[in-house]
Every structure is written in structure tokens, then in C-alpha cells.
Amino acid sequence: MHYDATVRYRWTLNKAAQGPRMLAPDALVRHLLRENLADIAHKYRILDKDAAQNAMNALLGQGVQDDEKRVHIDAYVELRISKSEKAAAVQRLNEETKLRTAHARETIELDLMLNRLTDPSLGPVWWLASMGVVYG
Incomplete structure (x- = not known):
């Protein structure tokens, strides 16, 4: 471009x-x-x-x-x-924005999972529940 x-x-x-x-x-x-x-x-x-x-x-x-x-x-x-260059640039910007948004969403999800797993009281219970372990 x-x-x-x-x-x-x-x-x-x-x-x-x-x-x-x-x-x-x-x-x-x-x-x-x-x-x-x-x-x-x-x-x-x-x-x-x-x-x-x-x-x-x-x-x-x-x-x-x-x-x-x-x-x-x-x-x-x-x-x-040119109009074609502008259209290509807008498309590229939209694709970059989608990629950055997906990356940010994944980063937030991983941070939440890390917080959950490292929580001393909630981490082990959540991990066992996510693995399908049934209590009792």
C-alpha cells in the first residue's frame, strides 16, 4: 500500500x-x-x-x-x-482489530483461570469440579 x-x-x-x-x-x-x-x-x-x-x-x-x-x-x-487502496487498508484494519480483540479476550480468560487456579481456597475445588470429580 x-x-x-x-x-x-x-x-x-x-x-x-x-x-x-x-x-x-x-x-x-x-x-x-x-x-x-x-x-x-x-x-x-x-x-x-x-x-x-x-x-x-x-x-x-x-x-x-x-x-x-x-x-x-x-x-x-x-x-x-486510491479507492482500492483505501478499501484494502480498511479491510486490513478490520482484520487486525478482530485479531487484537480475540487476543485480548483470550488473555483475559487465561488471567481469570490463573486467578482461579492459584486461589488457595477455590482453586483445588474448581479444578476437581472441572475434571468431573464427584464428591460424596
């Missing part, structure tokens, strides 16, 4: 930067944008599109630069998800 992203950007070279002249600044800019935005996108679920977009634009709003500060990038991103 993935976002469809539209990135609008503008870059400027820092003429005061030291080092060799950049041969392909636009390729570097696209690489920096792709890497920075992908790092943020991986932290969000597909259904959290708005939060992911806000986080990306917060980073882009500060301006992005390469390590040598040779290029400064101003950018804005807009994210979209």
Missing part, C-alpha cells in the same frame, strides 16, 4: 557553498525529497494520510538542504490514496 504524492518544489543553489560544482542539481533535489518524504511516509498507516501529509509539509516548510548546504529546497506535498 502506498500514497500517491504530488510534490511541488523549487530549489536554489547556494553560491557561497564550498566544494565542487554540482553537475546534476535537479537529480539531487529529487533524491533528497524522495528520501526525506519516504522516511516520514513509513511512519504512518495508509489511512493516516492527513497526519502523514502534515508531517511531510512540516519538514518541507523548514526547507531541505543537502549535507554540504549546496542547494536549498522549498517544497509542498499533497497526498492521495
